[in-house]
Amino acid sequence: MPGLLSSPVCLTVIWFLSWSLCSSRAQIRTDEVPDVQYKTLGSNVTLTCGKSQNRLPVVWHLNNSSVLPWHRVTPDGELILPQVDRSAQGDYSCYDTEGRLLHTVTLRLGHRPGLLSISCRVPNHTHVRCSWVEPAKMYLPVSYNATFKNGAEWRPCVVDAARRHCDVDELAFWQPMHTLIVTAFNDFGSSKTTIRIKLHELLKPDPPESVKVEELEDFPQRLLVSWSFPSSWPVEDAFPLMFHIRYRPQGSVYWSEIYTEESSFVILDALAGHLHQVQVRARDEVNSESRWSDWSQLLLVKPWEVYATADPTEESEYFFPFDTKPETSTEKSHNPIQGDEGNLGLVILLVLFSVVILTTILSLIFVMWMRQRRRDQATKQELTSMVKMKSMPI
Ligand SMILES: *[C@@H]1O[C@H](CO)[C@@H](O)[C@H](O)[C@H]1NC(C)=O
Ligand SMILES: *[C@@H]1O[C@H](CO)[C@@H](O)[C@H](O)[C@H]1NC(C)=O
Ligand SMILES: *[C@@H]1O[C@H](CO)[C@@H](O)[C@H](O)[C@H]1NC(C)=O
Ligand SMILES: *[C@@H]1O[C@H](CO)[C@@H](O)[C@H](O)[C@H]1NC(C)=O
Numbered sequence: 324m325p326g327l328l329s330s331p332v333c334l335t336v337i338w339f340l341s342w343s344l345c346s347s348r349a350q351i352r353t354d355e356v357p358d359v360q361y362k363t364l365g366s367n368v369t370l371t372c373g374k375s376q377n378r379l380p381v382v383w384h385l386n387n388s389s390v391l392p393w394h395r396v397t398p399d400g401e402l403i404l405p406q407v408d409r410s411a412q413g414d415y416s417c418y419d420t421e422g423r424l425l426h427t428v429t430l431r432l433g434h435r436p437g438l439l440s441i442s443c444r445v446p447n448h449t450h451v452r453c454s455w456v457e458p459a460k461m462y463l464p465v466s467y468n469a470t471f472k473n474g475a476e477w478r479p480c481v482v483d484a485a486r487r488h489c490d491v492d493e494l495a496f497w498q499p500m501h502t503l504i505v506t507a508f509n510d511f512g513s514s515k516t517t518i519r520i521k522l523h524e525l526l527k528p529d530p531p532e533s534v535k536v537e538e539l540e541d542f543p544q545r546l547l548v549s550w551s552f553p554s555s556w557p558v559e560d561a562f563p564l565m566f567h568i569r570y571r572p573q574g575s576v577y578w579s580e581i582y583t584e585e586s587s588f589v590i591l592d593a594l595a596g597h598l599h600q601v602q603v604r605a606r607d608e609v610n611s612e613s614r615w616s617d618w619s620q621l622l623l624v625k626p627w628e629v630y631a632t633a634d635p636t637e638e639s640e641y642f643f644p645f646d647t648k649p650e651t652s653t654e655k656s657h658n659p660i661q662g663d664e665g666n667l668g669l670v671i672l673l674v675l676f677s678v679v680i681l682t683t684i685l686s687l688i689f690v691m692w693m694r695q696r697r698r699d700q701a702t703k704q705e706l707t708s709m710v711k712m713k714s715m716p717i
């Protein structure tokens with residue numbers, strides 16, 4: 324058999340047959356109107372063989388091949404494809420028993436657009452961008468039309484169909500509520516999605532830009548953080564921004580946080596010799612219902628060091644106990660100092676006291692000694708005078 328099939332005679336016959344088949348198809352096709360049918364994926368599809376029911380029975384082909392997906396042909400010549408999937412797409416042709424093409428249908432499968440899920444971003448007071456995602460893959464190009472109710476007037480929201488978003492400028496920001504309607508349509512049908520948004524609550528600046536963290540020479544515990552306004556934010560005094568800085572030594576769980584309206588900040592309590600993580604974000608300063616921007620990219624910087632080549636682990640061992648023990652060490656040193664002071668006072672008091680007592684005793688002794696001396700002198704004088712008197716001739 325394989326020999327027979329590949330024989331030149333057989334090939335010639337096959338070529339002739341297919342050529343005649345094609346030419347006969349081509350002949351009939353000229354008076355056919357191209358027929359395209361859009362059907363929903365998963366549905367039961369019925370294809371009819373044109374208006375040529377009189378030439379029954381018919382044979383169906385897909386993409387010029389007799390191999391068809393799971394199907395059934397009715398006595399009327401209709402082709403029924405149950406619960407079609409993507410593989411059922413293509414050109415379906417029906418032929419009569421003599422191999423003549425009767426009709427061709429192109430079957431396209433997909434979905435009608437469903438309700439979109441829409442979210443909006445408001446990077447400043449004059450601009451809103453709303454983006455959406457389809458609930459399911461469409462398989463066919465979808466077009467969109469979007470309108471935005473800005474105060475009392477409806478305005479187009481300018482659509483980028485490929486990126487699935489639309490933009491509106493010059494917003495009436497003071498209005499409490501705005502409405503957006505996005506219509507999605509393809510060959511299967513259309514859907515309309517309406518959302519109501521509050522711009523002042525959606526206001527979320529872009530993250531601060533050009534964020535830099537620098538060491539400060541001679542200051543091993545300082546870091547200079549600087550940044551600029553997001554370029555999408557008008558740098559006018561009418562719209563001030565509040566900035567939120569957070570930093571921590573790498574590996575630490577806890578952030579230190581600072582809020583400022585300036586565009587730079589000096590961290591004074593960095594851990595010397597350690598890499599620090601630093602981030603900045605921004606929010607409208609006046610509107611407290613608005614949102615914080617995303618954090619800027621995480622930056623890693625080490626404060627200035629005396630010995631650039633020093634082993635950082637050594638320093639960390641030195642600094643950790645220093646930083647964690649100040650309370651206990653001051654407590655410990657506090658009591659002894661107080662005790663010393665007390666003792667000194669006592670000693671001074673005792674010394675003074677003994678000096679006073681000693682002085683008193685000495686002066687008492689001195690006084691008594693003086694009295695005794697006087698008394699002695701007096702008796703001596705008496706005696707001498709008595710002797711004198713006795714020796715005097717009476
Ligand atoms: C499609 O046909 C199957 C039988 O082939 C039937 O069970 C099913 O309910 C039909 N589905 C629809 C959507 O008509
Ligand atoms: C089927 O054959 C016709 C005629 O040769 C050709 O024009 C058409 O492109 C073919 N279709 C497919 C899907 O190959
Ligand atoms: C038939 O051809 C179309 C393109 O013309 C292709 O998308 C489809 O997958 C083909 N179907 C089969 C079953 O080969
Ligand atoms: C989009 O919607 C607007 C307003 O509803 C309408 O005037 C316009 O014709 C629509 N455009 C398309 C392409 O459907």
Ligand SMILES: *[C@@H]1O[C@H](CO)[C@@H](O)[C@H](O)[C@H]1NC(C)=O
Nearest residue numbers: 446447449450554555556557
């Ligand atoms: C507001 O943001 C948009 C989008 O980033 C930008 O194109 C526009 O210039 C910004 N407006 C102002 C006033 O900066």
